[in-house]
Every structure is written in structure tokens, then in C-alpha cells.
């Protein structure tokens with residue numbers, strides 16, 4: 275990091291930390307991604323990095339962003355800019371050396387703080403420090419205008435409020451988000467899903483999601499969510515906490531949807547979730563809890579079984595399951611052949627039947643397993659007429 279800061283002239287005041295890293299550092303939270311803002315133009319950023327033998331990737335060069343990869347860490351370096359025109363999805367930008375202008379194009383006051391890497395001095399042009407102390411999430415300037423520039427800010431507002439806000443959301447922001455909720459339809463499904471899942475990943479999103487449902491914010495993108503579902507989300511969050519299981523945004527999404535695997539799967543497709551996530555939410559949406567937790571985990575994988583148990587209010591079982599390791603079936607197809615079974619599809623079929631009975635019996639070993647084995651082998655032999 276030091277090498278990078280030196281290369282970008284931080285000691286001359288040309289480059290500062292910005293955004294989430296400054297905010298999280300001031301709150302004493304762990305900082306994951308570091309963003310830098312710089313007076314240097316993108317071409318000069320690339321030149322200086324190359325000279326210092328730091329890899330420079332022009333990830334968003336038209337918006338002034340270069341990613342510096344140094345010691346395995348990626349840091350986004352963005353030239354100070356102000357937005358010239360925006361259509362709610364994309365912005366045309368102009369570079370500047372005015373720090374306040376760069377702060378002014380950002381979304382919320384708490385996200386527009388700069389920090390001098392050398393002295394630690396904070397540059398706060400829009401009362402972000404005060405809002406941070408009061409745990410207020412406020413747009414910079416007119417909320418309607420800021421949402422018109424980038425519709426995703428509607429969901430970002432709720433995410434940051436859920437994460438950092440205390441009490442009621444800012445009234446003018448809430449009003450603007452409510453009025454413009456339909457604008458979310460203009461965004462790609464991927465961006466909506468990504469932002470929504472980030473919101474659902476915060477420690478406890480219940481109160482904020484409650485406000486969103488009351489205001490119809492999610493109706494344009496997820497009309498399937500009914501207001502009563504908030505109680506399910508609340509119960510799930512409480513179950514996760516008491517089971518000591520990490521919050522999971524996909525599981526929380528399922529809590530908000532009708533408990534219908536087919537419908538949930540279709541929503542996952544609409545939100546363009548990955549195949550893995552689609553399968554997971556569809557499996558979690560089933561309320562079938564007939565099998566034992568271990569049998570569920572063996573069949574569906576522990577993650578899916580934990581989802582289903584937590585969503586079904588079986589907190590202690592879910593917690594116990596996280597420490598459980600799936601046993602292996604104590605016999606192979608080869609061993610069945612050695613015991614006299616003929617090679618062919620019958621081997622796999624018999625193995626499956628043995629496995630079913632073994633799972634049902636609670637994964638026994640030793641004599642009990644031998645009994646299952648013998649019973650199935652003789653049934654198979656009997657079936658074959660041998």
C-alpha cells in the first residue's frame with residue numbers, strides 16, 4: 275500500500291482514501307475494499323504505476339478508474355470527476371481537480387469523506403462526519419435528482435440505512451425512493467439482485483425491509499413478496515442468531531417469498547441468480563421436514579438442509595447439523611460383486627436401495643449395517659430368482 279501511495283503522490287496531497295474505506299475505518303469496522311481518489315488523470319495514474327512496477331488494469335478508464343494490483347490486493351484508483359450527464363444507468367463524466375466537486379457527485383454524505391493517507395486528516399464537504407455520528411444516511415443534495423442520476427441508489431439508500439442507520443430513515447430520501455420505485459425496472463436484473471442480496475446480508479435487515487414493503491419499494495421487481503412475510507424474515511434472523519449461524523442473503527430471500535419451490539426457482543431465474551443459487555433457493559423453499567436433519571443433509575447437502583431447518587424454525591437441529599460430517603456408505607459396488615452380485619445395472623440399483631435403508635436407519639455401521647446389507651442382497655437374489 276505504501277508503495278502505491280507514494281507512486282500516486284499521496285505525500286503531496288494528490289491522492290486520498292475515499293468512500294467506504296474512510297467510513298468503515300471511522301466506525302471502527304474492518305475495511306475490505308480500499309478506494310483511492312486522485313487529482314492525477316487516468317493516463318498519468320497508469321504511467322506512475324507502471325514506473326513503480328505496480329500492475330495497472332484500466333477497469334473503467336472512461337470513468338477514470340484504474341485498478342492497481344499491489345501485493346495481491348486490488349485497489350481502485352479513480353480520478354476526481356463530476357458527472358456531466360446521466361440517464362439513470364450510465365454517466366458521462368468530466369475530470370476535475372476539485373475535491374468538493376468529486377464529493378458532490380457521490381451518493382450519500384457518509385460515503386463522500388476523504389482521508390489523507392499521511393496525516394489522517396478528514397475532508398468532509400457535506401457534513402458526513404455529523405451524519406456518521408448520528409447514524410443518518412442522507413443523500414447529498416436533492417434525493418430525487420440523485421436517484422434520477424442512478425436508479426440503483428434507491429436500493430443503496432435502504433442498504434446503507436440498514437447497515438449504518440439508526441431510527442427512522444431520512445424522510446426526504448424515503449419520499450423520493452417511494453416516488454421513484456418504478457425506476458428500478460430500468461435496471462438490469464443482475465444489478466437489482468446483487469444490491470438486494472447485499473441489503474439482505476446486513477446483520478438485521480428486518481426493520482428496513484419492513485419500511486420497504488410498507489412503501490412498495492420492492493413491488494416493481496418482486497411483486498411476490500407479501501407484507502406478512504416480514505414476520506418470517508424476523509423469525510429467520512432470530513433463528514440464525516440463536517443457532518450461531520452466519521446470516522445468509524439467499525436464505526433470507528427465501529424467507530420473504532411464498533414457500534413454493536417452483537415459484538422460488540422461477541424468481542431466481544428472473545433475478546438471473548447463478549445455477550447453484552437457483553438450486554439452493556428452490557431446495558430451501560420446500561417446507562418438507564419429514565426426514566431427520568442428517569438424512570436431509572446427506573441427500574441435499576448440509577447448506578441446503580440448514581436453510582430448510584432454519585426456515586422451518588428448527589434452530590437447535592440446524593445448529594447441531596453444522597458440526598456434522600456426512601458419513602460414507604460402508605460398501606462399494608465392487609464389494610457387492612465380490613459377494614456374488616452379477617455385474618451390470620443391478621449393482622447400482624442394489625447399492626441405492628442399501629443406501630436408502632442405511633440413511634433411513636440413521637447411518638449405522640457394524641452388525642446393523644451387515645443386516646441391512648444381507649437383507650437387500652437376499653431380496654435382490656430372490657428377485658432374480660437365484
Ligand SMILES: Nc1ccn([C@@H]2O[C@H](COP(=O)(O)OP(=O)(O)OP(=O)(O)O)[C@@H](O)[C@H]2O)c(=O)n1
Nearest residue numbers: 293294295307379380381382385386424426427
Ligand atoms: N451508485 C453509486 C455507487 C457508488 N458511489 C460512490 O462510490 C463509492 C464506492 O462505492 P461502493 O464500493 O459501491 O460502496 P462502498 O461505500 O465502498 O460500500 P461497501 O462497503 O458496501 O462496498 C461510494 O462510497 C460512493 O462514494 C456513488 O456515489 N453512487
